Amino acid sequence: MEGDGFTMTWEVRSVNSRHLDVKWRLPVMVRSAEARFEKVVRRFATRGRVDVSLNLQVHKAELMAVTFNASQAGAMLDQLGAFAASRGEAFAPDYNRLLGMGFLWEDSGAELDEVFVSRLEEGLAGALQDWNLSREAEAVALEKDMLDRIARMEEWTALINERAPQIKEDRFALVRERLREVLARNEVDLEEQRFLQEITLLSDKLDVSEEITRLNTHLVRLRELMQSGGDAGKRLDFTLQECFREINTCGNKIQDPQISHVVVDFKNEMEKCREQVQNLE
Incomplete structure (x- = not known):
């Protein structure tokens, strides 16, 4: 689902269980909204082991309630540069690779945009509706x-x-x-x-x-x-x-x-x- 400045892909999987047990795989920037997402799931499910994952691509910086750990990233690049120099090789860092290193991105503690979270909830509800259609x-x-x-x-x-x-x-x-x-x-x-x-x-x-x-x-x-x-x-x-x-x-x-x-x-x-x-x- 496309949003204003972001693209989300929800995936829902489930197996048998006597009680409702929800497991989450969420990007760091939206983990603070997990409790709200849990309420959405409970509108559609009463039991089962349910695995919910979110792939999120954000195109607006103001939506990213995360901070980049520049000091750790710098130390990593310095180490790689020194290693390359010791071998007599040139080192050109690929900064795009840093985007995929989740441990370098930390929750800033800032409040998530309400419209943004509401749109995420709508996307999750849509995925759960499809999930229930498959189950039916x-x-x-x-x-x-x-x-x-x-x-x-x-x-x-x-x-x-x-x-x-x-x-x-x-x-x-x-x-x-x-x-x-x-x-x-x-x-x-x-x-x-x-x-x-x-x-x-x-x-x-x-x-x-x-x-x-x-x-x-x-x-x-x-x-x-x-x-x-x-x-x-x-x-x-x-x-x-x-x-x-x-x-x-x-x-x-x-x-x-x-x-x-x-x-x-x-x-x-x-x-x-x-x-x-x-x-x-």
């Missing part, structure tokens, strides 16, 4: 990916809910048959009452209806959070943890090869969702 474009892709994964988890939940009663009946029949075999070898009759008691206990151990109900509720919640806007990342992460708890219980209760495969795939999708959630604000 990425979020659209992440949202589609997340919703596709949630849809697969809903299908697997329905499959578990459909298979669970039949698995329970098959397990009952298997238990009855094994009991008959054991009792037959010992020439003892199967007591129907005792068998019903054992089946009741087994039924409680195999019942996943409550887990399925909670899991469906959590999946609905995930969809709601994806569409709610605002800072949903932490809430999505928490809800995914609850989903993991329920599907893990289902896997432990239902010892069935087909369901075991579904549970493994389910956990894999949740882990991918949790990785994606870290990129959402």
Whole structure:
């Protein structure tokens, strides 16, 4: 962005972080305005490690609230001149190189021009707007990916809910048959009452209806959070943890090869969702 007597280039980079952590790379002459720039950043971001750098070219001397350390620069040039003389070589200093030596330019302590700082804030706000547009474009892709994964988890939940009663009946029949075999070898009759008691206990151990109900509720919640806007990342992460708890219980209760495969795939999708959630604000 061009200003009156200066040109500025802002660059914003960010990576994942639980909290907002802003790191600055500013020219010496504007470091006193860092607190004001920090307020601008907080209008556009709530979390993340954000690196902000400013490249500034000033064409008006009155805007430069810095002083040149002439004594240090002179000493450096004298040393270089003496070194060249000792080698019998001519030395012609390149004063333009001194412009790039930041340690020779020091904050003069003078107040920065208010119009100048305001223009810098406008430039920073423009860069942050572009930054957020990029993040929003990425979020659209992440949202589609997340919703596709949630849809697969809903299908697997329905499959578990459909298979669970039949698995329970098959397990009952298997238990009855094994009991008959054991009792037959010992020439003892199967007591129907005792068998019903054992089946009741087994039924409680195999019942996943409550887990399925909670899991469906959590999946609905995930969809709601994806569409709610605002800072949903932490809430999505928490809800995914609850989903993991329920599907893990289902896997432990239902010892069935087909369901075991579904549970493994389910956990894999949740882990991918949790990785994606870290990129959402």
